[in-house]
Amino acid sequence: MTTVQMDTAGEILTADNQPLSVALRKALFRQKVRALLLIAPLLLFVLVTFVWPIFGMLWRSIDNSIVPDTLPQTVAALESWTPTDSGETPPEAVYAAFVADMQIAAEERTHTVVGGRLNYETPGIASKFRQLGREVQDWDLARDGPFKEKLIATDEAWGELFIWETINTYSGNYTTGYYANSVDRRLTSDGITARDADESIYLRLFWRTIFMSIVITISCGLLGYPIAWLLANTLDRYANLLLILVLLPFWTSLLVRTSAWKVLLQDQGVINNFLESIGITDSPLPLMHNQFGTIVAMTHILLPFMILPMYSVMKTIPSSYTRAAKSLGATDITAFRRVYFPQSVPGIGAGAILVFILAIGYYITPAIVGGSTGIFISNRIAYNISSTLNWGLAAALGGLLLLMVMVLYWLYDRFVGIDNVKLG
Amino acid sequence: MTINLKRVLALLAFVASMGLLAAACGSSDSGDSATETSSSTDSTADDSASNDDAAADDVAAAPADASDDDPLTLVSWGGAYQQSQINAYSEPYTATTGQTFIWDESSADAVAKLRAMNEADNITWDLVDVVGADAIRLCDEGLAMEIDFDSMLAAGDDGSSATEDFGEYLISDCFIPQIVYSTTVGFRTDLVGDTAPTDICALFDTDTYPGKRSLESRPLNNMEWALLCDGVAKADIYDVLATDEGQDRAIAKLDTIKDDLVFWNAGADTPQLLADGEVVMGSTYNGRLFSAIEEDGQPIGMLWDAQMFDFDGWVVPAGLPEDRLKKVMDFLYFATDTQRLADQAKWISYGPARASSAPLVGQHADLGIDMAQHMPTDPANATNIFVTQYGFWSDYRDDIDAKYQAWLAG
Numbered sequence: 001m002t003t004v005q006m007d008t009a010g011e012i013l014t015a016d017n018q019p020l021s022v023a024l025r026k027a028l029f030r031q032k033v034r035a036l037l038l039i040a041p042l043l044l045f046v047l048v049t050f051v052w053p054i055f056g057m058l059w060r061s062i063d064n065s066i067v068p069d070t071l072p073q074t075v076a077a078l079e080s081w082t083p084t085d086s087g088e089t090p091p092e093a094v095y096a097a098f099v100a101d102m103q104i105a106a107e108e109r110t111h112t113v114v115g116g117r118l119n120y121e122t123p124g125i126a127s128k129f130r131q132l133g134r135e136v137q138d139w140d141l142a143r144d145g146p147f148k149e150k151l152i153a154t155d156e157a158w159g160e161l162f163i164w165e166t167i168n169t170y171s172g173n174y175t176t177g178y179y180a181n182s183v184d185r186r187l188t189s190d191g192i193t194a195r196d197a198d199e200s201i202y203l204r205l206f207w208r209t210i211f212m213s214i215v216i217t218i219s220c221g222l223l224g225y226p227i228a229w230l231l232a233n234t235l236d237r238y239a240n241l242l243l244i245l246v247l248l249p250f251w252t253s254l255l256v257r258t259s260a261w262k263v264l265l266q267d268q269g270v271i272n273n274f275l276e277s278i279g280i281t282d283s284p285l286p287l288m289h290n291q292f293g294t295i296v297a298m299t300h301i302l303l304p305f306m307i308l309p310m311y312s313v314m315k316t317i318p319s320s321y322t323r324a325a326k327s328l329g330a331t332d333i334t335a336f337r338r339v340y341f342p343q344s345v346p347g348i349g350a351g352a353i354l355v356f357i358l359a360i361g362y363y364i365t366p367a368i369v370g371g372s373t374g375i376f377i378s379n380r381i382a383y384n385i386s387s388t389l390n391w392g393l394a395a396a397l398g399g400l401l402l403l404m405v406m407v408l409y410w411l412y413d414r415f416v417g418i419d420n421v422k423l424g
Numbered sequence: 425m426t427i428n429l430k431r432v433l434a435l436l437a438f439v440a441s442m443g444l445l446a447a448a449c450g451s452s453d454s455g456d457s458a459t460e461t462s463s464s465t466d467s468t469a470d471d472s473a474s475n476d477d478a479a480a481d482d483v484a485a486a487p488a489d490a491s492d493d494d495p496l497t498l499v500s501w502g503g504a505y506q507q508s509q510i511n512a513y514s515e516p517y518t519a520t521t522g523q524t525f526i527w528d529e530s531s532a533d534a535v536a537k538l539r540a541m542n543e544a545d546n547i548t549w550d551l552v553d554v555v556g557a558d559a560i561r562l563c564d565e566g567l568a569m570e571i572d573f574d575s576m577l578a579a580g581d582d583g584s585s586a587t588e589d590f591g592e593y594l595i596s597d598c599f600i601p602q603i604v605y606s607t608t609v610g611f612r613t614d615l616v617g618d619t620a621p622t623d624i625c626a627l628f629d630t631d632t633y634p635g636k637r638s639l640e641s642r643p644l645n646n647m648e649w650a651l652l653c654d655g656v657a658k659a660d661i662y663d664v665l666a667t668d669e670g671q672d673r674a675i676a677k678l679d680t681i682k683d684d685l686v687f688w689n690a691g692a693d694t695p696q697l698l699a700d701g702e703v704v705m706g707s708t709y710n711g712r713l714f715s716a717i718e719e720d721g722q723p724i725g726m727l728w729d730a731q732m733f734d735f736d737g738w739v740v741p742a743g744l745p746e747d748r749l750k751k752v753m754d755f756l757y758f759a760t761d762t763q764r765l766a767d768q769a770k771w772i773s774y775g776p777a778r779a780s781s782a783p784l785v786g787q788h789a790d791l792g793i794d795m796a797q798h799m800p801t802d803p804a805n806a807t808n809i810f811v812t813q814y815g816f817w818s819d820y821r822d823d824i825d826a827k828y829q830a831w832l833a834g
Contacts, residue, residue, distance in 0.1 A: 034429060037436055112564035123823040127815055130564065198672070199826045201833050208833075267636070268701045289686055372641070372687050372832035380829070386536045387642075388822055389561070 054402070061395035064175035067167065070105050070114040073097035075171040083165050083189050090164050095147040099136060106133040120390050121177065121187075122166045128157050165189050178396035202380070202397065206404070209376045212295055213359040217306075219299045220355050221348060224306035228347070231307070232314035243311075250304040258365050261297040262288065265369065289371025297369045302358055306351035313347025350421045353412060357405060377401060495524040496751055500553040502529035503692070504715055508771035509553070509602075511789070513759040516767075523751065534558060538567045538741055547741045550752045556735040559599035560814050568598035568739040576753060578761035580780035589762070589778045593735055595814060600760055601737035601777035603768065606800035606809070607645050609727040610713040611705035612698055616725075624730035624808075625653040627705065628681055638694045638706030639678075641687040643828035644817065645707065645732045648810055650677040652730060662816050671824055675831050687832065698724050714773035714798050718791055728805040734812045735777065775801035 005013040012020040068075045077097040081090045105111035115129025135154060144150060151158040169189050170177060177187040184200035185192045227246065231239050249257060264270045267284035275281045287293060317340065325335040363378035370376075377397060384394035412418070498514065500506040506527060514525045528549065530537055535558050541547050554562065562568040571577070573586045573594065580589035587594065593601045611621055616633050626633050627649065639646050651661050651670065654677045664670035678685075686703055688694050694708035695716040710731070716722045738760070740752060758764065765776035766784035773795055776782065785796050796802055800809075 030429075034432060037432065041436065041439060109566035113566070116561075116564060119819065120822055123820050125819075126564075127819045198675075198830055201826070201830045204833060266700065266702055367689060375833070386533045388825070389536060389539065390822070 057395045058399050058402075059395075060391055061178050061399045062174045062176070063392065064170055064177070065173045066114055066117055067170050068173055070110050071098065071101040071167065074101050074167060078164070078168050078171060081164075081168070083161060083168065087161060089148070089159055089161065092146050092148045094164070095151055095158075096141075096145060099139060099147045099151070100141055102129075102132060102136045103139070103141070106137050116389075118163075118166050118170065120181075120388075120393070121170065122162050124157070125163055125166060128155060128163065131155065178392040179400070181393055182396040182400055202377070205375070205377045205380060206400070208291075209360055209378075210404070212291060212298075212374070212376070213356050215295055216298050216302060216359045217352050217356045219295065220303055220306040221352060223299065224303055224310060224351065225344075225348070228307050228310035228314055231311045232317070233319075246304055246307055249300070254301065254364060255368075257301055258297055258368050261293070261300065261369055265293050265296065288369050289374070291370070291374040293369040293371070294366045294374035294376075297365050298359060298362060301365060302355045305354050305358060309350040309354065310344065310347040313350070314344050317343045346421055349412075349416050353409075353421065356408070360401070360405060495526045496550040496748070496755065497526045497528055497548060498551050498553070499528045499530050499534060499549050501531045504772055505711065505774075508768050511771050512764055512768040513755075516764075517755055517758055523755065535561055535567075538562060539565065541741070542567055542743070547743055549741055550744065550748055551756065552739050552741060553602070553736060554599075554739055556595050556599065556601075556737075556812060557814055557817060559737065559739050560596045560818060562739055563596045563598035564818075567742055569742045569744070570597045571600060571740070573600075576757065578757055580778060581762035581784075582780040584780060589780050591779060593777045595735065598739050599735075599737050600739070600756065601735045602760065602765060603736050603774035604733055604777055604801055605736055605774045606710050606731035606733050607640075607707055608710045608713065608731040608800070609705055609707050609729075610694065610698055610716070610724045611727055612701065612703075613723045613725045615701065615704045620725055621705065621727055622729060624649055624727065626727070627707075628653045628677065630681055630684055633704060635704030636684045636686055636702060637681065638686040638688050638697050638703045638708075640707060641689050641832065643824050644812070644821075645810075646678060647671070647674040647824060647828075648732070649730060650674040653677065658810075662813055665824070666816070666820060671827055675827060679831065695720075695722070695724070698722065710798075710800050711772045711774050718788070718793060718798075726805075728800075729808050730810060731800055731805070731808075732810045732812060733800065736774070737777065769795050769799070773798040775799040 005017075007013050007019060014020055014023045074094065074097045077094040078090065081094060102111055105114065111129050111133040112126070115126045118129075119126035132151075132154065139150075157163060165188070169187055175187070176192075180187045180192050182202050184195050184203050186195050227242070231242050231246070234242070262269070265288040266272070267286075267288075269288075271287060272281075272284040275285070287296075321339050321343070322335050325339040326332070330338070360376070361378055363376055363382055366375045367379055370379075378401070381394045381397045381401075384390045384397065498509075500509055506529065510527065514527075518524060531553050534552050534554050538547075538549070538552065541549070552568075559568065563570075573590070577586040577600065579585055582589075590601060593604070595601075609621075609624065609627060611626075611633075613620065615635060619632075621629075621633060627637055627639075647665055648661055651664055651674050652658060654673060656664050656670075656673075665674065686697060686706070688697070688706070688708070691709045691712045694703070694706035695712050697703045697706055699716065699720070699722050705727070710726070713724060713726055717724050717726070738756065740749070740756070744752065760778075762778055762780045763784065765778050766781040766786075768774070769776055769781075769785045770787070770789040776785065782801070785799065787794055797804065800806065
């Protein structure tokens with residue numbers, strides 16, 4: 001046996017005369033570097049394709065640079081003006097600056113873009129900008145003033161306050177207006193005010209999305225647990241067959257499955273026709289185009305995501321524990337409740353968080369079977385991206401969704417613990 | 425087992441270089457995003473997928489080049505409409521010039537995608553088919569090229585210039601109209617009782633015509649019909665709708681039938697709902713109803729009253745490189761002349777936008793029936809029409825939509 005060397009301070013030395021603690025630190029550091037290099041491609045990929053677009057989206061949700069970039073002189077002139085209760089329009093300097101800006105903007109075809117952006121906040125602005133753009137290019141800045149009367153002569157709307165108030169409210173490089181809109185408020189010159197009830201949809205949709213996702217997670221858990229238990233505890237040949245049956249819908253197209261639910265659930269569909277034919281109901285039950293339809297279809301689609309984590313955890317539970325419990329006098333139910341079930345909780349945790357986060361972001365299935373009351377917030381985000389092109393609002397809604405999921409994740413960590421999540 | 429650092433680094437370098445090679449080769453493909461469903465004629469999920477899927481992006485395989493030229497990328501709506509364009513425009517052109525085409529079915533998201541392409545400075549589309557409202561929006565944002573109609577498009581076969589031939593259908597400087605289509609109501613002939621509905625207000629009359637109805641999930645058209653049936657004179661409708669009270673009035677009228685309403689997102693939804701018997705009447709585009717009635721033989725009737733006219737046509741994306749622009753303008757000249765627009769009517773019942781094409785509209789290519797009577801522009805059908813007010817809707821769309829969606833979700 002080699003003798004252990006020691007240095008003057010009493011520390012153990014390695015074979016090449018380094019103190020053990022130093023050598024250990026260096027070795028651990030090298031291991032960490034190796035590990036980092038191994039995951040470096042994946043990390044880079046995630047940073048570029050995931051983290052950076054998210055920051056891009058968050059930036060879009062506060063970015064308002066289109067207004068000060070297109071109308072710089074107007075914004076500067078409006079700084080000294082505040083909308084008062086007397087309803088006074090801005091001074092001539094503002095109008096002159098505005099005409100100067102509009103001439104340049106009309107030349108570069110950006111006046112309608114900024115008009116469209118302002119139209120999201122106050123309807124009617126887009127057409128005023130478009131019409132003015134056609135006329136303003138012929139005006140001479142030096143000689144055709146004063147421009148206040150000239151503008152009001154072309155259209156009365158320039159003598160009213162709404163256009164100037166909107167430009168004034170949205171004149172900074174950054175704005176909280178999109179976030180205000182996404183929680184059913186409006187940014188005005190008096191600060192953030194509430195919207196009318198008949199225009200408020202987003203808070204309701206957020207709540208509905210969370211509620212339906214929770215219901216879907218619970219129903220997936222209740223339906224998936226027995227299947228996972230069966231998969232883990234029967235003979236191998238039955239378990240293999242069962243696993244194929246679980247995975248087969250997983251490999252089928254999402255749209256095919258959702259359309260199949262349409263055929264089953266609609267008023268003249270299979271389920272309603274069957275119930276009517278055996279006499280249980282005389283008119284069709286509303287199974288689709290509402291929240292029920294969305295929950296049923298999404299439970300079916302997300303079930304494999306719940307079953308597979310639970311199964312892989314249950315597979316690692318030794319059956320000797322349950323047998324030991326029974327040999328000590330526990331009934332089947334007590335053995336399950338006190339010995340088996342607590343060991344399967346990490347799998348339930350993994351499945352639950354997976355299903356919940358997937359469910360919150362879904363929009364194809366709710367769009368097809370949800371009707372008008374069963375849609376999720378993601379449907380509105382998609383609508384704002386594709387139809388209204390209000391990317392700022394879509395980004396704000398997306399940012400809020402992200403925040404919500406992060407808060408829920410933190411809560412989950414506090415009460416269940418992320419370390420209690422296993423995938424087998 | 426110890427980890428050999430040199431081997432790991434060599435492996436990483438190899439993987440990284442493979443990844444770079446793959447990325448460099450992959451990014452030179454054009455931005456095809458054909459949806460995962462095929463372009464069949466009427467079907468349910470297909471069209472709703474092409475409207476609201478963003479996850480299922482597949483790169484379509486480019487057809488084998490028949491000539492030395494690169495294929496042009498044309499964007500349209502898929503389904504029967506795109507097929508009619510292929511039959512009438514691109515196949516004859518390929519036969520004479522050898523130019524090949526790739527068809528992308530992204531017209532539903534065209535505006536958003538063109539804006540994104542513009543920001544990324546990489547325009548991969550050559551010609552885009554959009555509806556009138558989208559064309560105006562694209563023109564406003566500078567994403568579509570301005571067209572000089574008389575010099576870039578063919579004159580009419582009757583001697584009129586392009587501007588005269590298209591007439592008032594030239595709603596924007598960037599938009600070349602191809603067809604006039606309308607949103608109309610179809611009804612189940614066997615489920616509406618003895619008297620077929622002839623008036624748009626049958627939609628709101630659940631006593632005479634009990635059963636569900638299907639309306640679009642956007643407020644367009646529904647608000648006008650609601651006000652019309654609430655007693656507002658046709659000439660005043662848009663003035664009333666511009667006010668808060670008018671909008672509330674329209675929504676209140678729609679609320680009277682809300683329990684019987686099913687909402688559609690895609691044009692194929694209503695024909696499917698009618699065929700299934702889910703609804704007794706519903707609105708959709710007239711060409712879809714024509715397909716369901718004549719091609720599929722469904723017991724559906726057309727209610728032409730208060731049909732809403734709209735236009736569908738081409739825009740050229742702004743900022744195309746010179747060589748592609750030249751090829752596109754050559755194709756455009758061919759595809760928008762009098763005979764071609766009349767040819768498209770052989771496969772789908774949408775009216776050609778040129779006045780000179782109307783007398784050339786003949787029979788359906790496969791079914792042999794006269795198409796003229798199925799056109800929205802036919803005098804028998806066009807007794808009471810609305811034309812989409814683009815200016816009004818571009819101003820008030822967001823505002824009315826907020827109220828409409830709040831009512832829907834409530």
